[in-house]
Amino acid sequence: MTVYIFIVLAVLAIASALAMVINKNVVNSALFLVLNMVSLAGIYLLLNAQFLAIIQILVYAGAIMVLFLFVIMLLNVEQEEKLFDKFRVKYFLAFLLGVAVTGQIFYSLAGVTDMLPEISDKMAAVGTVEAVGDVLFTTYLLPFELTAILLTAAVVGALMIAQHKIKRTEEI
Amino acid sequence: MSPGGFELFSLLYIPTWVAVLAIGLFSYLNSAAILVYAERRVASFIQNRVGPNRVGPAGLLQPVADVVKLLLKEDVTPTHGYKVLHAVAPMIPVITALMSVAVIPFGEGLYVTDINAGVLYILAVASLGVYGVTLAGWSSNSKYSLLGGLRAAAQMISYELPMGMAVASAVLVAGSLSMVEIAASQEYLWNIFINPIGAVIFIVAAFAEANRTPFDLVEAEQELVGGFHTEYSGMKFGMFFLAEYMHVFIGSILITTFFFGSYHLPFAGYWLPELSPLLKGVLDVSVFSAKVVFWCFVFIWVRWTIPRFKYNQVMKLGWARLLPLSILNFMIIAAGLYIYHNVL
Numbered sequence: 228m229t230v231y232i233f234i235v236l237a238v239l240a241i242a243s244a245l246a247m248v249i250n251k252n253v254v255n256s257a258l259f260l261v262l263n264m265v266s267l268a269g270i271y272l273l274l275n276a277q278f279l280a281i282i283q284i285l286v287y288a289g290a291i292m293v294l295f296l297f298v299i300m301l302l303n304v305e306q307e308e309k310l311f312d313k314f315r316v317k318y319f320l321a322f323l324l325g326v327a328v329t330g331q332i333f334y335s336l337a338g339v340t341d342m343l344p345e346i347s348d349k350m351a352a353v354g355t356v357e358a359v360g361d362v363l364f365t366t367y368l369l370p371f372e373l374t375a376i377l378l379t380a381a382v383v384g385a386l387m388i389a390q391h392k393i394k395r396t397e398e399i
Numbered sequence: 400m401s402p403g404g405f406e407l408f409s410l411l412y413i414p415t416w417v418a419v420l421a422i423g424l425f426s427y428l429n430s431a432a433i434l435v436y437a438e439r440r441v442a443s444f445i446q447n448r449v450g451p452n453r454v455g456p457a458g459l460l461q462p463v464a465d466v467v468k469l470l471l472k473e474d475v476t477p478t479h480g481y482k483v484l485h486a487v488a489p490m491i492p493v494i495t496a497l498m499s500v501a502v503i504p505f506g507e508g509l510y511v512t513d514i515n516a517g518v519l520y521i522l523a524v525a526s527l528g529v530y531g532v533t534l535a536g537w538s539s540n541s542k543y544s545l546l547g548g549l550r551a552a553a554q555m556i557s558y559e560l561p562m563g564m565a566v567a568s569a570v571l572v573a574g575s576l577s578m579v580e581i582a583a584s585q586e587y588l589w590n591i592f593i594n595p596i597g598a599v600i601f602i603v604a605a606f607a608e609a610n611r612t613p614f615d616l617v618e619a620e621q622e623l624v625g626g627f628h629t630e631y632s633g634m635k636f637g638m639f640f641l642a643e644y645m646h647v648f649i650g651s652i653l654i655t656t657f658f659f660g661s662y663h664l665p666f667a668g669y670w671l672p673e674l675s676p677l678l679k680g681v682l683d684v685s686v687f688s689a690k691v692v693f694w695c696f697v698f699i700w701v702r703w704t705i706p707r708f709k710y711n712q713v714m715k716l717g718w719a720r721l722l723p724l725s726i727l728n729f730m731i732i733a734a735g736l737y738i739y740h741n742v743l
Contacts, residue, residue: 254481254484254537258484258534261530277514277515277516278515278516278519281516281519281520281523282519284523284526284527285519285522285523285526288523288526288527289522289523289526289527289529290526290556293526293529293530293533293552293556294556296530296533296534297533297549297552300533300537300545300549301549355515356515356516356519356576357515
């Protein structure tokens with residue numbers, strides 16, 4: 228069962244990554260990137276890294292990509308080319324063929340078991356919030372604090388740039 | 400997965416989590432219909448008029464009539480809009496709203512799953528809901544829709560921060576990120592008694608996240624016609640409507656779970672005797688539902704009492720008032736807990 232889920236998620240991740248690069252429409256690309264991040268989060272979940280999976284969605288898909296989308300939407304986006312404008316019989320046939328081929332692939336993959344590592348209790352414990360927090364605030368305290376300072380500096384810098392008032396020579 | 404299960408008609412063994420998931424999703428979907436009816440009746444009561452009372456006994460079948468109307472309406476898509484996203488956008492808020500059922504405890508042992516970062520899961524799912532509104536605004540190819548969508552996104556991102564900090568203070572008190580343990584930790588004292596400021600911040604942020612008055616700038620009619628759903632009609636509009644009321648329902652559930660003792664009666668640990676599992680289950684679910692219904696009522700009550708803020712006031716309240724206050728509250732709670740555990 229987990230192997231099937233892994234295959235679906237892996238195919239989804241790769242396909243959305245490719246679609247992101249190939250797509251001509253910028254908004255579509257951004258949305259495919261979101262899909263890619265969500266499917267990656269699903270793979271993390273399969274590996275029992277719950278904290279990492281949820282942070283992936285919360286930070287990347289939930290916060291950063293929304294801001295990206297904001298910027299893209301407010302810029303002018305050129306007209307995209309419409310490939311699938313009308314419903315055609317060949318697309319329907321292609322869909323049916325695709326389903327048949329996918330079914331065959333799944334059938335032939337039924338015996339595969341060693342795609343994902345066996346998750347021992349010790350490995351499962353590493354992915355929990357407690358374990359991550361524990362390591363972050365003891366062994367890796369210095370890098371953690373340095374990152375915090377770096378982020379704070381970046382935020383202050385962004386505020387400086389945003390609030391910078393351009394001096395106008397000719398007041399009206 | 401929650402432990403245990405029961406036999407149905409001594410034929411079929413149903414694990415508890417399947418039953419909770421089924422009943423939870425059922426009540427989520429129906430909450431919207433009931434809330435629409437409740438909102439119209441409460442609104443008319445507050446405005447001293449009658450409200451819908453023709454369809455069915457006391458107007459109870461009004462939501463059914465509404466849905467039939469929405470389904471039969473012509474579905475209009477903007478000619479120069481982006482049709483695919485225009486169709487996909489209304490599904491996103493509904494799906495993300497339904498996803499939150501997975502980690503909410505409805506009673507002792509009555510939950511679907513207990514992941515050890517349940518609180519973060521709730522926040523992550525809520526943050527994904529922004530996409531629906533933003534994409535709806537953009538794909539409609541209309542200035543009102545776009546402005547409404549951008550306003551909605553800005554507002555939701557702004558209020559996620561104080562909401563997150565308020566939840567973090569609740570997490571601090573419970574000592575766990577698991578929703579089940581946060582609910583269980585309030586058996587003796589509800590979080591509102593320990594952390595009243597956090598509760599107020601969370602309630603305000605929940606109102607803003609649900610885009611309800613006084614924060615409903617997203618669809619301020621005077622400025623934006625209908626906001627992000629200006630170009631929507633028929634059942635696609637119905638999906639946004641559904642999502643809005645489901646967000647009210649989820650907001651009430653989260654307020655109850657984080658700050659108002661979840662399924663516990665006040666100070667239940669001190670006086671409530673040991674009950675049989677069945678009786679305890681019925682009591683838990685009843686107490687939880689009663690609290691959720693009360694908070695849904697408060698949502699409606701506020702909408703018909705308080706006028707809308709201006710946009711700059713909303714942003715100022717979010718960033719300049721609630722966020723510093725929530726961080727301060729977090730530090731005070733942390734210091735208080737340290738003193739309680741280590742010094743006293």
